[in-house]
Amino acid sequence: xxxxxxxxxxxxxxxxxxxxxxxxxxxxxxxxxxxxxxxxxxxxxxxxxxxxxxxxxxxxxxxxxxxxxxxxxxxxxxxxxxxxxxxxxxxxxxxxxxxxxxxxxxxxxxxxxxxxxxxxxxxxxxxxxxxxxxxxxxxxxxxxxxxxxxxxxxxxxxxxxxxxxxxxxxxxxxxxxxxxxxxxxxxxxxxxxxxxxxxxxxxxxxxxxxxxxxxxxxxxxxxxxxxxxxxxxxxxxxxxxxxxxxxxxxxxxxxxxxxxxxxxxxxxxxxxxxxxxxxxxxxxxxxxxxxxxxxxxxxxxxxxxxxxxxxxxxxxxxxxxxxxxxxxxxxx
Numbered sequence: 012x013x014x015x016x017x018x019x020x021x022x023x024x025x026x027x028x029x030x031x032x033x034x035x036x037x038x039x040x041x042x043x044x045x046x047x048x049x050x051x052x053x054x055x056x057x058x059x060x061x062x063x064x065x066x067x068x069x070x071x072x073x074x075x076x077x078x079x080x081x082x083x084x085x086x087x088x089x090x091x092x093x094x095x096x097x098x099x100x101x102x103x104x105x106x107x108x109x110x111x112x113x114x115x116x117x118x119x120x121x122x123x124x125x126x127x128x129x130x131x132x133x134x135x136x137x138x139x140x141x142x143x144x145x146x147x148x149x150x151x152x153x154x155x156x157x158x159x160x161x162x163x164x165x166x167x168x169x170x171x172x173x174x175x176x177x178x179x180x181x182x183x184x185x186x187x188x189x190x191x192x193x194x195x196x197x198x199x200x201x202x203x204x205x206x207x208x209x210x211x212x213x214x215x216x217x218x219x220x221x222x223x224x225x226x227x228x229x230x231x232x233x234x235x236x237x238x239x240x241x242x243x244x245x246x247x248x249x250x251x252x253x254x255x256x257x258x259x260x261x262x263x264x265x266x267x268x269x270x271x272x273x274x275x276x277x278x279x280x281x282x283x284x285x286x287x288x289x290x291x292x293x294x295x296x297x298x299x300x301x302x303x304x305x306x307x308x309x310x311x312x313x314x315x316x317x318x319x320x321x322x323x324x325x326x327x328x329x330x331x332x333x334x335x336x337x338x339x340x341x342x343x
Contacts, residue, residue, distance in 0.1 A: 019082050021046040021173050021204035022067060028075035029062050036062045038228035039076065044221075046081075046172075049195065049205045051219035053212070053311075055319060058225045060208040064175045067206070068098045081173055097171035099179055104165060105158050107151030111142050114150055114165055122169040129168075136164040140194070156187030163194065173204045180214060192218055212311035222311075226319040236311060243309040243317045248280040248290055251303040264297040265290070280306070 022044040029037040036059045044050040054060045065071045067078060069089045078085040080092045105114055112133050119129030137143045140160040145153065150161060159179065166174060176195070180188040188211075195205055195218060209215055215222050216236045223233040232239055247267075252258045252274045262269050267278035280286045287306065294301060309317075 019046065020044055020079075021048075021081055022050070022078070022206065024067065024076060024078035024085075026076035027063065027066060027073050027078065029059070029066060029071075029073055035228050037066075037073070040225070040228075040230050042067075042078075042223070044204065044206065046204050047199060047202055048220040049199055049207060049218050051207045051209060051215035051222045052225055053209065053215055053222060053315065054225035055210075059228045060225055061177055063225070064098070064177050064206070064208060068096055068175050069093055070098075094169075095172050097166035097169065097174045098177070099163050099166045099174065100177045105150045105153075105162050107149060109150060110147050111137060111150055111153070111161050112146040114161060115168060118165045118168040124168070132168055136167060140164045154187075156183055156190060159183060159187065159191060160194070163191075167198075171203070173206065174198065175206045175208075177208050178210065179207070180209070180211065188214070212315060216311050224315065224318050231318045232314070239311065239314045240309050243314050246280055246306075246308045247277045248287065249305045249307060250276045250278065250294075250301050252276070253300070253302045257300050260297070261294070261299045261301070264299060265293060 020043055022042050024040070024042040026039045026041065027037050028035075028039050040059075040063065042050075042063075052060050052063060062071070066073045067080060067085065069085065069092055072086075081095045083091045083095070085092055106117070109117065115133035115136055116129050119132055124132055133146075134143075137146045140163070142157060142161060142164070145157065150158060153161065163176075163179065179195075180191050183191065192214070195207070199205055205218075207215070207219065219236065221234065222236055222239060223230050224239070225231070232242065234242075250261060250265075252261065255271070255274060258269060258271070258274050258276060261267075261276050265276065265278050267276045269276055278290060280290060
């Protein structure tokens with residue numbers, strides 16, 4: 012009998028710790044991210060998201076813990092890790108004085124592709140990211156969405172197998188953000204693993220296979236978006252009626268919270284099929300005529316607020332400044 016092959020995780024980290032002076036930024040976090048998936052790390056400003064990315068992408072050295080990136084030991088073989096990953100940060104690495112093509116050629120040179128292969132790779136990426144018509148224009152003339160696409164294209168010049176996207180859609184308009192989401196999905200469909208940090212909860216909900224919530228240096232919850240939502244109370248089923256008499260009858264039979272103005276009744280429910288079926292059976296048994304039914308479950312905003320006590324846009328400015336400090340002694 013053969014043992015099923017377990018794919019090697021893209022990221023396997025245990026006990027990662029990092030402190031700046033007396034301030035603990037990461038307090039022993041564990042990560043296990045399967046290859047070919049999108050993993051989202053959520054957290055308010057200063058929670059430690061960017062620090063985690065910097066450690067895992069070899070930009071700084073952790074104070075404690077171990078990690079393997081695509082099977083390579085982060086501490087013992089950082090060069091091999093760097094060769095297999097790409098990083099797109101919160102702030103664009105695009106040189107505005109260079110054209111889009113020149114920015115890509117610069118990255119091709121850094122990846123030692125050679126001039127001919129570099130031009131070929133640049134042309135492929137300009138076409139893929141819908142930038143071919145602007146290839147010869149200075150990047151300073153690009154819109155925000157175009158600069159972010161070029162930034163990601165530069166990250167892909169070396170064909171990385173794991174990409175760290177640190178808040179990649181910050182500052183983009185909704186249309187550009189959706190365009191970036193499609194690009195990320197296409198990358199994963201091609202076998203790339205994406206490690207995403209974001210403050211946009213909808214972004215994590217739409218994209219991520221798994222989500223971890225980081226708060227004050229610790230992972231306070233992890234799971235799929237649906238799993239996280241089910242952990243939070245507040246789900247309900249809303250029933251609307253054509254007349255007040257039906258509403259009163261439903262309240263007597265089902266309980267719940269009544270809204271006389273809307274002729275509606277709110278009945279607790281987790282949004283699952285079993286609870287919905289049970290409620291429908293009770294409605295049918297009581298011969299109640301319902302005009303409209305809708306299911307409401309907590310969203311990731313509710314999850315985040317319940318787990319952290321604050322929204323994703325709040326944070327300690329001092330912590331955030333310390334987290335963004337690139338000059339820590341010992342950085343590679």
